[in-house]
Amino acid sequence: MDRQHRGECHGGNGDPVISQLxxxxxxxxxxxxxxxxxxxxxxxxxxxxxxxxxxSDRRAFVAYFQARFPDVPLHEYVNGAYAFxxxxxxxxxxxEEFPPYEYAIDEGKELFNKTFPNGxxxxxxxxxxxxxxxxxxxxxxxxxxxxxxxxxxINQCREKNGEAxxxxxxxxxxxxxxxxxxxxxxxxxxxxxxNDPRALAAYEEGKQFFYTRRGQLNFSCYHCxxxxxxxxxxxxxxxxxxxxxxxxxxxxxxxxxxxxxxxRYIDCNEQTRSKPLTQQGREYRNLEYxxxxxxxGLEINGPGSRR
Amino acid sequence: xxxxxxxxxxxxIACSCSESETEGTANRETAQLAIRQAETMQMxxxxxGLEWTSIEPLLDAARKAAVQGDFKxxxxxxxxxxxxxxxxxxxxxxxxxxxxxxxxxxxxK
Numbered sequence: 001m002d003r004q005h006r007g008e009c010h011g012g013n014g015d016p017v018i019s020q021l022x023x024x025x026x027x028x029x030x031x032x033x034x035x036x037x038x039x040x041x042x043x044x045x046x047x048x049x050x051x052x053x054x055x056s057d058r059r060a061f062v063a064y065f066q067a068r069f070p071d072v073p074l075h076e077y078v079n080g081a082y083a084f085x086x087x088x089x090x091x092x093x094x095x096e097e098f099p100p101y102e103y104a105i106d107e108g109k110e111l112f113n114k115t116f117p118n119g120x121x122x123x124x125x126x127x128x129x130x131x132x133x134x135x136x137x138x139x140x141x142x143x144x145x146x147x148x149x150x151x152x153x154i155n156q157c158r159e160k161n162g163e164a165x166x167x168x169x170x171x172x173x174x175x176x177x178x179x180x181x182x183x184x185x186x187x188x189x190x191x192x193x194x195n196d197p198r199a200l201a202a203y204e205e206g207k208q209f210f211y212t213r214r215g216q217l218n219f220s221c222y223h224c225x226x227x228x229x230x231x232x233x234x235x236x237x238x239x240x241x242x243x244x245x246x247x248x249x250x251x252x253x254x255x256x257x258x259x260x261x262x263x264r265y266i267d268c269n270e271q272t273r274s275k276p277l278t279q280q281g282r283e284y285r286n287l288e289y290x291x292x293x294x295x296x297g298l299e300i301n302g303p304g305s306r307r
Numbered sequence: 308x309x310x311x312x313x314x315x316x317x318x319x320i321a322c323s324c325s326e327s328e329t330e331g332t333a334n335r336e337t338a339q340l341a342i343r344q345a346e347t348m349q350m351x352x353x354x355x356g357l358e359w360t361s362i363e364p365l366l367d368a369a370r371k372a373a374v375q376g377d378f379k380x381x382x383x384x385x386x387x388x389x390x391x392x393x394x395x396x397x398x399x400x401x402x403x404x405x406x407x408x409x410x411x412x413x414x415x416k
Contacts, residue, residue, distance in 0.1 A: 056413065057410070207410070211407070211410055212402045212406045213406075214402075216360070216361045216391065226409075274356070274358065275356075275358035
């Protein structure tokens with residue numbers, strides 16, 4: 001297990017329990033106080049309250065799929081259901097020869113390079129002029145204490161330059177994010193969780209959202225995209241959750257349009273008869289934070305196309 | 308054989324009793340009470356992300372039936388809405404305690 005910021009504890013050298021605790025960055029108080037501390041900790045563990053950190057979560061998440069599908073190479077997960085369904089993959093590859101999202105990339109490029117009346121353009125708001133940076137989104141903004149998705153950052157950029165924010169559902173917003181994803185193809189997803197309790201809380205909220213059953217049909221994301229991954233639901237192969245965040249925005253034939261990851265979240269919530277939340281609201285941004293973090297190391301291949 | 312007849316008879320009596328009971332109490336007042344009860348339960352089930360989309364249509368239909376004077380239908384639908392809302396509250400409570408159990412852990416593999 002590797003931890004990014006391992007704190008140092010003093011004393012108790014050689015004690016296996018203490019070194020385990022140290023590994024979890026918990027420094028137990030010394031001597032007899034320690035004993036009651038252990039008792040408490042054992043009780044906590046017995047109650048199944050797990051002291052996990054995002055990186056070991058991610059490793060276990062990847063290991064879950066690798067154990068279930070040992071023949072599927074990791075890099076294939078960014079292709080979703082098409083990594084598992086040969087027939088659908090063939091159709092998809094045929095469609096990709098005439099990418100239905102191409103118009104959005106073109107439109108996005110034009111919009112991205114246009115200058116605002118004040119002379120700035122979108123590039124001025126992002127590192128590297130906004131080119132090849134999709135893999136870093138969403139990120140935790142320590143100044144505002146919240147998760148910032150690419151779409152939110154695009155609107156923050158507009159507001160900073162005196163422009164009205166764009167609607168999230170369709171149109172220019174999606175085209176700009178499609179272009180920014182396109183310039184980032186092949187870059188590895190690199191979501192960071194800074195050493196800030198608020199960032200960890202956001203991650204945890206997203207994680208809880210993902211694993212919580214909701215709606216009349218009583219399903220969580222976990223059930224459809226982990227437990228039943230690769231099984232059929234209404235003539236569609238359920239994609240594994242790993243790699244799902246790599247190709248957004250996506251052109252979906254069912255929408256006959258491009259849409260964001262949050263639009264997909266809305267669809268999936270509605271499928272279980274759970275009242276969906278608002279795009280770019282805190283809950284979905286935190287879900288995206290956890291969801292994308294799980295795919296760290298996989299390549300951006302957006303914008304994509306799906307049925 | 309006799310036993311079976313007995314069971315069926317008891318069953319039929321029970322059914323007709325409960326039937327006549329609802330019919331007997333279905334009026335504007337009881338319908339509105341049932342709707343209010345369902346609305347209260349819906350509010351309890353109204354945490355963002357945990358609401359069910361099945362509740363509002365049932366409630367709407369119940370209100371409509373009450374307006375149209377079909378109180379029996381209004382009560383049936385309001386009770387169904389309340390049942391869904393109650394299940395949503397239960398689900399949310401259960402999930403708060405149990406969601407962690409699904410998180411994969413390497414150690415447990």
